Amino acid sequence: MREVFAAGVANTPFGKFHDRTLRDLAEEAVAGVLADAGAEPDAIDSIFFANAAAGLVTGQEMIRGQVALRRTGLLGTQIVNVENACASGATAFGLGVSAIASGAADVVLAIGAERLSHEDKAVSFSAFGGAVDQEELPPSDGAPQRSMFMDIYARMAREAMARQGATAADLAAVAVKSHRNAAHNPVAQFRDEVTVDEVLASRTVSDPLTLLMCSPIGDGAAAVLLASARGLERMDADPVRVLSSVLRSGTGRAEPSPIATAAQAAYREAGVGPDAIDLVELHDAAAPAELTVPEELGLVEAGGGGVGLLRSGASSLGGRLPLNPSGGLISKGHPIGATGCSQIVELVTQLRGGAGARQVEGARVALAENGGGWLGAGLAAVSISILAR
Amino acid sequence: MREVFAAGVANTPFGKFHDRTLRDLAEEAVAGVLADAGAEPDAIDSIFFANAAAGLVTGQEMIRGQVALRRTGLLGTQIVNVENACASGATAFGLGVSAIASGAADVVLAIGAERLSHEDKAVSFSAFGGAVDQEELPPSDGAPQRSMFMDIYARMAREAMARQGATAADLAAVAVKSHRNAAHNPVAQFRDEVTVDEVLASRTVSDPLTLLMCSPIGDGAAAVLLASARGLERMDADPVRVLSSVLRSGTGRAEPSPIATAAQAAYREAGVGPDAIDLVELHDAAAPAELTVPEELGLVEAGGGGVGLLRSGASSLGGRLPLNPSGGLISKGHPIGATGCSQIVELVTQLRGGAGARQVEGARVALAENGGGWLGAGLAAVSISILAR
Known part of the structure; x- marks a missing residue:
């Protein structure tokens, strides 16, 4: 090849x-x-x-x-x-x-x-219905301006919080970090910094997720x-x-995680392991992704969660392993079909050293995780790409 | 490779x-x-x-x-x-x-x-609207049970008839041949033979095309x-x-024909010329395709048309260059997304010598042409594949 x-x-x-x-x-x-x-x-x-x-x-x-x-x-x-x-x-x-x-x-x-x-916002939200098996579409509860995916992410959040001992304030801290990064990204949808209190006080989308923990329509x-x-x-x-780019479909079951399966293949093809990764753009359609995805990517020990990276500051700019330096889906935005390419744009920009105030210093190897759709008990598609300078 | x-x-x-x-x-x-x-x-x-x-x-x-x-x-x-x-x-x-x-x-x-x-047939027909630039969608004239594509094929038919001296009876003869082939194809949507008079007497879809000259919903x-x-x-x-499979998009203009462009690339990659082709499955969404496509594929001399192949019997089973031995889109049927793969199924079946009563004797090299969508003045996508035993 x-x-x-x-x-x-x-x-x-x-x-x-x-x-x-x-x-x-x-x-x-x-x-x-x-x-x-x-x-x-x-x-x-x-x-x-x-x-x-x-x-x-x-x-x-x-x-x-x-x-x-x-x-x-x-x-x-x-x-x-x-x-x-x-x-x-x-x-x-x-x-x-x-x-x-x-x-x-x-x-x-x-x-x-x-x-x-x-x-008509209902048109935008209805589009998400195309990303699940039509036979599994829940009946509409008439709630305006929300995506069924946020119910999925809310369940993921509750499970991760219980497992990792994380709190709603941790989820809010993900959003705060994301907004802080996006403030330095000229293409981001949201460029205003927010506080933990502001995130927690924003409208509840699907408990425990508040509006500022969720990626916007864009x-x-x-x-x-x-x-x-x-x-x-x-x-x-x-x-x-580009060292590797691996796509895997979900199976309709929770295990094996298509994120883990694709990541293992991507590391193998790239000839690098998780230790080599300097920064990650991951698919944070909502804040709990930063609690769960790092483990699936092998970036923290098995059984460990993303909450440690978050609380220690490791996942912030200046930390050991910045997550979503672009602002991620939550703050840079999530125009669905564009997101996967946009993550690569951020990786290339960082690896070139051209990210300005959000630059990850000395970045040499970077990873992007892009997830899509929902099938049964898991993501319908996951792509992992690894790039290097 | x-x-x-x-x-x-x-x-x-x-x-x-x-x-x-x-x-x-x-x-x-x-x-x-x-x-x-x-x-x-x-x-x-x-x-x-x-x-x-x-x-x-x-x-x-x-x-x-x-x-x-x-x-x-x-x-x-x-x-x-x-x-x-x-x-x-x-x-x-x-x-x-x-x-x-x-x-x-x-x-x-x-x-x-x-x-x-x-x-609701209107739902089926409305789907074809997704295959053209939405900004070029003609206003609905309220006519039931017809696709705008048949207006495109009707114009193509009128132009080809004028250029080649073909008649409505020639278009009907394409449908007669197609039905005759499909009668021997166990998966075909239509397996009844028809006569030129029956084809001409069927309902006009878009002059000069009658219902039996057009591929059905299926x-x-x-x-x-x-x-x-x-x-x-x-x-x-x-x-x-598989010797080659080449995809080209249209340009929105009539020339160059994406069929001709893709065919030239497919012959080059396959290392064979038009003379080597023993049978063709071509995209006859309506009968005039058999008048126009053979020239674009280089199967008849430049300036010549498919009408010669038709009238001489060359494009019939037993002729020099059978076209659409499966019955083609007109008679085998045209479930849109399946059609391109179905053409390959016929090529493989023929090249294996397993086509029964519709077998092209001694077939060694076969070509499929699959066209899609409409953009401005031409097809939006064309694929040409060449297979050989």
Whole structure:
């Protein structure tokens, strides 16, 4: 297998942009990623386009990438439209990595774009219903402005708190850290710092989760230009190596955790272990993810939880293992299909040393975990990617 | 790049099955493909799942493969959900071919499944709206039971007829031939022979197209198990070689034709030219495709049309270059996301010499053309695959 490089990255601002279409957002990400890589449109051999909700939000299905990119000059090459719920972006990235590694292509664009916000919030929330087995959709309880996923995360939170001796204040501390990081991220949806008291006092979404512990509805796009060594000759890039990108589906059961399964495969392919990881972007659709995911990634001892990383400050900027230096899904935002690519953007930015006030000093190896959908008792899809300078 | 084999194939019956779910259809295809290849579920490294319409028909988006396959024992591996409108199935197949060729996997399942029929036919027809740019959706004229795609094919028919000197009777003859072939195909949706007069007398869908010249709404699933030479050791298969599978997006313009572009690349990769092709499954969503596509595939001289193949009998069973021996989309049926894989099923069946009364004698090299969606002035996606015994 050949070496794979992330040659360029771009991330539109994340937020609620009722005056911007999916196409507007995708075009901004394409222009940005080409500029960042010093590449022209005709350098690209193949495109993987990720989107999760357009079908349910606007009715645009089936050829989402062709429609979103039709004014960019990129059409005519291979375009594959991929979905894996909230892991759609990492799925596109992983297919791109595979295409480069195999020699099938020398330059591949992986792009995720989402226009999830809608004047009628019920439309936005209904889109999450597409990410579970329709036969398992709970009957609507008429509660406005909430996603069924927050009930899942709330249960995860209660279990993790009991197991780890964590409190609601710990969950709030995750959100506080996340907002603090996002304050230094120009593309973040939320750039205001918050206090533990403010997080705890915000509206309850699903007990014990309050609004500020949950990722918001939002819009945005993120793109990564992948290249082989030969592909790099077509551009003027500051590349970062991609050591591995592994996708696994859930099984419908809680065990084995697809996060753990994918992580083990990703470490093996990358030839590095958890000890090598300098920073992590993990899929914190809600705050409890920072309590549970570190153990599944092997970043803390088995039986240990993320609460230790949190309380010790290890997971903060300046700590031993910063988690979500970008602000994560909670504060940077979570435009579903864009999130997986956006995590890679942060990894590349950090590994290049270009993250400014949120820079993880000396970062050499970084990991992204992107989870998607829900099936029975676990995530429906998980992608783990490891990049290195 | 490594050699790639189609090791197993399966095709459920195509038809309108209001009592069967997408999951039922997918499960039948999985059981069939494993049996045909002599393989167990744990032989599979990776899955590409194609579906086009479930989002609009049932609301199931984002994790369609995980949901459809959750009872099959296949979950836990990589599952990628792909879309490319009517070319979704071939997109899944092509990604599988690439994964095997590259060494990323040794055994890959490509599966397409569609439950398109609906008690309310308007729901089925509305799904086609997802396959065009929403900004180009024509206002509904209130006509029941028709797809906007038939207006596109009708225009294509008028242009081809004028250019080739073809008549409505020629279009009817395509449908007659297609039905004649399908009468020998146990999975075909229509197995009754029809006459030119009956075709011409059937209801006008969009002038000059009558109902029997158009592919029907239908349900079904088709699957292909792909393997490397090493992967074949995990099963007891009668394999056929895959020489190439090329996907190209349209550009929104009529020229260059993505069919011609993809075909040229597919011939180049396969190392064979149009002269080597013994049979073709082409994307006849309506009858005029058999007039126009042969030239784009280089199967007739530039400036020549398919009408010559038709009138001479060359495109019939027993002729020099049988087109759509399966009955094609018109008569075998067109459950959107399944169609691309179903074309490969026919190619493999023919190349194995197992097609019974519709066998193309001595078939050694076969080509499939799967087109999808519409963008501006042309198809949004085209896949060309070439297989050989």
